[in-house]
Amino acid sequence: MFKTKQFCISLIIFILLNTFLYIFIIFFNQVMPFSSFTYLYDAHHYFVDPRGYHGNFQFLRALGVWDAQWYLRLGDAGYPSKQVFMQHPDPRYMGGLSYAFSPFYPLVLACMNIVFHNIELTAFIVTNLLLLANFFSLYYVITKFCGNHDIATRTIFLLFLFPFSVFYRSYFTEGLFLLLLIWFAYFLMQKRWFLTALFLALLSVTRPNGIFLAFVLAGSLYVGVRNKTISFGKAFVCLLVSLIFFQGWLFFNYVQTGDPMYFYAAESVWFKAPNFFYPLAHNIMTILSFWSLPLHSFHVSKLDVTTIIVTGILLFMSRKFLKPQLWWISFIIWIVPLVTKDTMSYTRYQIVSFPLFFYLGAKLRGVGFYLFSGIFLVLLLVTSLYFINWYWVG
Secondary structure, three states, rough: OOHHHHHHHHHHHHHHHHHHHHHHHHHHHHHHHHHHHHHOOOOOOOOOOOHOOOOOHHHHHHHHOOOOHHHHHOOOOOOOOOHHHHHHOOOOOOOOHHHHOHHHHHHHHHHHHHHHOOOOHHHHHHHHHHHHHHHHHHHHHHHHHHHHHHHHHHHHHHHHHHHHHHHHHOOOOOOHHHHOOOOOHHHHHHHHHHHHHHHHHHHHHHOHHHHHHHHHHHHHHHHHHHHOOOOHHHHHHHHHHHHHHHHHHHHHHHHHOOOOOHHHHOOOOOOOEEEEEOOHHHHHHHHHHHOOOOOOOOOOOHHHHHHHHHHHHHHHHHHOOOHHHHHHHHHHHHHHHHHHHOOHHHHHHHHHHHHHHHHHHEEEEEHHHHHHHHHHHHHHHHHHHHHHOOOOOO
């Protein structure tokens, strides 16, 4: 599979496109003015961006915007110690907000940084290794799903040219989450239950919404038990395995802060729901207020609402094309943010929904594919300039 001419050409184009994007950022970063206000007043700074104080552009630093600063901090220095929380239990002080960010990606950075001793360089290397790993993984898995190399290739380019795929080039969890999700879906479809559970366990400590994919595994195990393709005992063990790292994360929170749910308290600083139904009700009202929303902003925007609607439409259209397991994975990724928080970052959350890009890759052919790819590329270049200049893009 990986020795075919088509794969080799696709890989070379993929590498050249990513290289072109980086070169474009280096040479054209000043086309968009640096957003000094949002940088100085709306963001966490572990490393100081010189442009915030009229300094020069630095490529590696410019890729580390917004939440990437928290991940760099965690990969470099870890979570605050218990002694700190004895003095300042409020998560807004002494780095307590870092607990809002799950531990697996920072752990990967920390381990790799043992070799490179420079957390920004390490993060950049990890980012590009994940890009390559996701390219190989998507090509292999999509080809196995449908037996069509062309669809696999189109899926990859649609996903990584998508305007908000700029996050895959920064120091965010999206690249790692996507890699784990691809293999979670593959082993789920193969009914290799233990490996499915293991990848789910890793997903749950990569991003908080990963834990909700346990519903997909539980449903598949239920069908397996009912059809007698797996025993109840083995199914139960698999569910326990799928929760093992998340339980460890709860225990770490308890040891460090005295509260096993401290990560939730930290995340609630950005959005705290007064009751269970509030997020969904709030988001429905936001959707209904579409025309009065700004094009893009922190908590409410036309772009995020448009993503909600378009993704919902794609879910409806793909329900007969996608295998049930893949459809439910994308449904969970779509619905969980709507019932747990506001629409902030919603567009970014959807870029890992690879089954929907698989659907688009199967349906867009010829001129349609090249037209969408070209539009995506232009928008990706524009989005990248906003992104590296500290404008909020998701």
